Amino acid sequence: MNKNIDERQQAVRDEVKAFAEKEICPISRELDEMPEPRKFPFELYKKLGDVGFIGYVMPKDLGGLGKSNLESITLIEELCYHDAAVGLLAAVAELSTHPIIYFANDDQKKKYVPGCATGKRIPSFILTEPNAGSDAASLTTVAVETDDGYVINGEKTFIMHGDVCDLGVLFCKIEGKPKLSAFIVETDQPGWQTRTLKNKLGMRAATTGAIVLKDVKVPKENLLGEVGKGFRYAMGTLDSARVGVAAQGVGIAQRALDESVAYARKRVQFGAPIAKLQAIQWMIADMATRLEAARGLTYKAAMMQDSGEKFSIEAAMAKLYASETANFCVDRAMQIHSGYGYIGEFSVIEKLYRDQRVLEIYEGTSEVQRLVIAGNIIGR
Numbered sequence: 001m002n003k004n005i006d007e008r009q010q011a012v013r014d015e016v017k018a019f020a021e022k023e024i025c026p027i028s029r030e031l032d033e034m035p036e037p038r039k040f041p042f043e044l045y046k047k048l049g050d051v052g053f054i055g056y057v058m059p060k061d062l063g064g065l066g067k068s069n070l071e072s073i074t075l076i077e078e079l080c081y082h083d084a085a086v087g088l089l090a091a092v093a094e095l096s097t098h099p100i101i102y103f104a105n106d107d108q109k110k111k112y113v114p115g116c117a118t119g120k121r122i123p124s125f126i127l128t129e130p131n132a133g134s135d136a137a138s139l140t141t142v143a144v145e146t147d148d149g150y151v152i153n154g155e156k157t158f159i160m161h162g163d164v165c166d167l168g169v170l171f172c173k174i175e176g177k178p179k180l181s182a183f184i185v186e187t188d189q190p191g192w193q194t195r196t197l198k199n200k201l202g203m204r205a206a207t208t209g210a211i212v213l214k215d216v217k218v219p220k221e222n223l224l225g226e227v228g229k230g231f232r233y234a235m236g237t238l239d240s241a242r243v244g245v246a247a248q249g250v251g252i253a254q255r256a257l258d259e260s261v262a263y264a265r266k267r268v269q270f271g272a273p274i275a276k277l278q279a280i281q282w283m284i285a286d287m288a289t290r291l292e293a294a295r296g297l298t299y300k301a302a303m304m305q306d307s308g309e310k311f312s313i314e315a316a317m318a319k320l321y322a323s324e325t326a327n328f329c330v331d332r333a334m335q336i337h338s339g340y341g342y343i344g345e346f347s348v349i350e351k352l353y354r355d356q357r358v359l360e361i362y363e364g365t366s367e368v369q370r371l372v373i374a375g376n377i378i379g380r
């Protein structure tokens with residue numbers, strides 16, 4: 001199976017493998033099994049920033065490495081192959097900085113992107129609320145305009161790194177205006193209250209937070225782009241992020257396949273390796289076929305993004321198919337490993353099983369991806 005469409009991808013894979021073997025694999029279990037209350041892995045995040053993995057796709061003149069989207073999703077895929085939660089650390093930085101890079105003015109970019117690109121400041125993408133998930137436009141967090149800026153009140157939840165972020169791109173309504181707007185909010189100020197959400201099924205090394213805003217002051221110059229364009233900025237960002245989620249799925253599915261092949265070759269039952277059984281071979285064949293299709297969709301969407309084409313449908317298709325493929329492949333891997341998959345001390349399958357499940361939920365559920373795809377094809 002050829003995992004590369006672009007020759008630069010192998011260099012990315014080699015670079016990530018060397019880093020992961022030294023810095024991720026030795027602590028992967030420890031991060032996953034950290035007792036509550038969980039702590040954000042600041043030290044590892046800094047190391048990811050130091051080697052450029054946080055700002056991989058961000059512009060060079062703003063502190064990033066200026067890599068293509070294809071290289072960037074290869075980075076996420078490969079990190080997730082080794083540890084999906086660590087891949088998510090990098091993916092969240094990219095998601096959260098994206099609206100600043102694409103929709104902010106030059107002063108805002110210079111002020112905020114370099115710190116985010118190097119891992120020195122942790123950004124969040126702050127959209128979801130307790131009563132506004134898939135229906136993001138119905139959110140109720142509100143900014144009231146004052147003489148010198150805005151005062152924001154509201155509640156947000158399920159925010160990746162929301163418990164520790166230094167700044168966030170926050171979506172809300174400005175009082176008197178029906179459409180969403182967006183602000184860059186610095187979190188080190190009175191009225192910004194967070195907590196780390198507990199007992200998350202998987203992706204545990206990357207923490208998730210709830211935020212309450214009580215009279216949080218934001219200066220006028222921190223309005224992102226134009227008033228009333230927030231929904232467009234959020235959806236534009238999610239197009240890009242969905243390709244990243246697809247890459248997470250491809251990395252997890254590849255790991256599930258590789259682990260399954262290796263295990264099936266060595267596990268002997270009825271006097272022969274189970275890899276000789278047609279029942280097992282068919283599962284491997286189905287996993288490999290779906291993985292190849294998921295990878296193709298994912299790379300196609302990233303390449304369209306690189307060439308400046310509109311890629312919303314392709315991003316939704318890649319996200320939908322790759323996340324369901326990760327679910328399928330990990331489930332088959334569990335079946336092939338059976339008891340040795342179900343119990344975490346024997347293999348990584350139990351962790352993969354927990355980590356992959358959120359891919360069908362965040363950045364828009366599978367149902368929402370189907371809405372996007374159908375809406376673009378047959379109209380709304």
Ligand SMILES: Cc1cc2nc3c(=O)[nH]c(=O)nc-3n(C[C@H](O)[C@H](O)[C@H](O)COP(=O)(O)OP(=O)(O)OC[C@H]3O[C@@H](n4cnc5c(N)ncnc54)[C@H](O)[C@@H]3O)c2cc1C
Binds near residue numbers: 128160362365
């Ligand atoms: C671990 C994690 C990390 C996250 N990170 C972030 C983050 O960093 N920033 C952020 O802003 N958000 C984040 N989210 C929120 C995530 O994007 C939402 O959970 C997701 O959009 C779904 O919203 P919901 O959970 O409120 O479910 P709901 O919207 O309440 O959906 C419930 C069910 O109804 C279905 N449904 C809803 N509407 C429709 C419809 N029109 N047609 C068909 N089916 C529908 C859904 O598909 C789902 O099955 C995160 C969530 C999780 C779990």
